[in-house]
Amino acid sequence: DEPYRHTVNEPIGRLCDYFPDINEAIKRRYNKLLDYDKQRAKATKLVEKPPDDATKLQRAEQASNEAHELYESLNNQLRTELPKLIDLRVPYIDPTFEALVKIQLKFSQESYESLNSLKEYFPRNNEGIVDDKIESVLQQMRDLAICGMG
Secondary structure (H helix, E strand, C coil): CHHHHHHHHHHHHHHHCCHHHHHHHHHHHHHHHHHHHHHHHHHHHHHHCCCCCHHHHHHHHHHHHHHHHHHHHHHHHHHHHHHHHHHHHHHHHHHHHHHHHHHHHHHHHHHHHHHHHHHHHCCCCCHHHHHHHHHHHHHHHHHCHHHCCC
């Protein structure tokens, strides 16, 4: 249990800890898009129906431009960094997967040895067939490059 927790569970947990922050950044970008749409709609209304105060249109266009810049800044950051995060998941998860396979191999070997010590208490029908099948599966696991034992 401890090797599994240390080599698989904890690294995957640390990776998952990043996703709430990423989701929050995506939500922030969406809110900035809504702000930009709102400011753009205000400016469009003022263009269609000019106000008595000429500075209102200028302020609305400026607010619209600022909202657009904020949105584009967040959007570009996410578009740049999300693919990098996705590309980094493979080198991060590969060692974890390798550790999982090695743990499974060790568990299988120890289980086989434990069960094999009990076989003297059971009748000896088809004993060779079962042992051959089990040994074949264990050999396939050993042959995997990820196990580093082949």
